[in-house]
Amino acid sequence: MTEAAVQHETELTYPGDLLGFAADLTAPERAKLLQLRAYLDEHVRPSLPDHWERAAHLGHLRGPLAEMRLVDDPALVDGEGRTRALYRGFRSVELCRADLSVSMTYGGQVGMFRTLVLEGGSPAQVADWDRDIIDFRMTGCFALTEPEHGSDIAGGLSTTARREGEGWVLNGAKRWIGNATISDHAVVVAREEGGDRVLAFLVPAESPGVEMSVIQHKAALRTVHNADITLREVYVPDDLRLPRIASFADLNRAFRTLRPEIAWSSAGMQLAAYEAALRYAQRREQFGRPIASFQLVQDKLVRIVENIAQTLALAVRTTTHPVADDVAPSLIKLVAGNRLRESAALARETVGGNGLLLENDVVRYFMDAEAMYTFEGTREMNTLILGRALTGHSAFVR
Template sequence: MTELDYPGDLLGFAGDLTAAERAKLAGLRAYLDEHVRPVLPDRWERGESLADFRRPLADLHLLDDPEVLGVDGSPRPLYRGFVTLELCRLDLAISITYGGQVGMFRTLVHEGGSPEQIAAWDPGILDFSFTGCFALNEPEHGSDVAGGMSTTARREGDRWVLNGAKRWIGNATISDNLVVVAREHDGARVLAFVVPSDAPGVRRSVIPRKAAARMVHNADIVLDGVVVAEERRLPRIESFRDINRAFRSLRADIAWSSAGMQLGAYAAALDYAQRREQFGRPIAGFQLVQQKLVQIVANIAQTLALAVRTTTHPIADDVSPSLIKLVAADRLRETVALARETMGGNGILLDNDAVRFFADAEAMYTFEGTREVNTLIVGRALTGRSAFTG
């Protein structure tokens, strides 16, 4: 069994995991190291999806093994956070490919769906026989989508007709279903529909020439007169407030993802520094290199502290997530730059890992709201004055 250690976690947050949780995470790491890690450089360079690893990961039963379930039938939030961390410690794309399904898509169904929908779809969500993704952003509306959504839904008897477009939708081309958010035709409500991805009028195309998260196939989606049955509408989502409520349990994920990527970048930088010799000795013995490694570990400690705190004390407001995103993204961006810098020119080689984290951090820095928008959200809360418009 792979030993579950976390070099870089100097404050020992992993010590709060139970023996069963540690064993499950060790099994996940062993699988990732044996099967996924060896193919990452070539697949990243080609921008090739990791979709073929979804079923094997589902077979590990990370979230439904009785050994890691509490009395309420769910795994502890701390353990779920470490699952995200472990995936991101290897690569952001494998985390999105797996977590977009069992995290975002499953949460939408559980928090927005009816009991009948949950009962019908949840087993397939967990074993990846019923796959899905979340389609919110639009070509002209990202951070401002709440105020400018153009996709519409018009009621016609017991069905709905959807028209519009979505952009940057992760996992869209490898999912059987798209949770499409649309504004009701009269503007009264914001609704969510589980749309079959092969429905007439749905067109999906992979966004090409990305320089970050290359193994995640973000897509453009066009919805042209797409007919969806009322029974595929998530009845407990009727506003952006409902969407925020649905995702409240996932608000700490950005910190866990950031911490995982930083741990991966740190491991790569430390290993390289111990192996690489300059001026007759390993560069790990140079003061400037040690300074970089110490700063990385300090960043990891700050980010893990945020992750654990927001996991053990769930967020109940809509401002704190913006602050968490700001800090976690800033610390990540600095960490991956220092890790790549530690390697000098060799840091831009995929075989040394750091450049994957370096490039993918740019995706993390932007998605879930740009830094500027999150700054304005926190600033408005602090001052009571909105600076979104002049």
């Protein structure tokens, strides 16, 4: 059991948040985050090395997390039933401080899946499904990327939807779909045959023609089960189509509120890596004194905190001043991914050879940093998007 798992904190503190961004949380928000932290420290952290080594998914956490009412506690919501964006950001920080896979197991449901339904569904669909989504009685994932199309999916979407009677028939394949095999539904994005629309369908996992298999031998995000999905003549009734999604522009609109999420997740992982490295440096002795007393080690710790400050500043800014364009998110992803990758490497260096042991935590953050660096579009793709916006010239094609 890690040191963090045996402590029961009474105040919400973030040792790497030297600029004090968390000070703007309200008392009820801080209490809720402390409740979440206590649960993660006591019931989740101790088992993470074993789950990581076995590549066992974390689906069993969804029930207890849902019972905490992290999304809809009356003490946290406004008149429209929404929590504050700053609270949602620090909720992601807490989940990622435990493990990125913990955050994806929970956030893939109440963040991505729920947002697709809220922003893409009809009023009747939202009314019928939202309560069950929050309570995890109706579970789902987002199926967009394909075996041959990742960052270029907007121009290469191969999965098709053919109108047939009162419904649609889907054919195609999806890849890297997180939580797919532990979800009841997948929101499948497909191109309309004979038309220009890009549509989204809520496909029940048990539908005839749907096949799923867990991707094996991953070196990162080991406790998230990413899946390959094959769709062969899968019939979906029209009332399971999300009618307010008819293009990639609609998908971008739907996810606009989630755009700061990468920065919050990056900050949470960096905070966790920093705390793990600091704990180790304070107790590990070399040449008769703790390695925390050496300038080389202190330099690494300071550089991590520098990255945390930049990432949190970006996260808070984009939370309080929502991004409305389609270019700024690439800058957010670029900075958050780069800072996370550097911080995780510095933490791993601080712990030295023992940093390769799961019991010291940093190697999980190190490997998952590589996953986040890639699935947020890669540095190169985000650079191309920013470069086109800055110069007016596209370097995507020649």
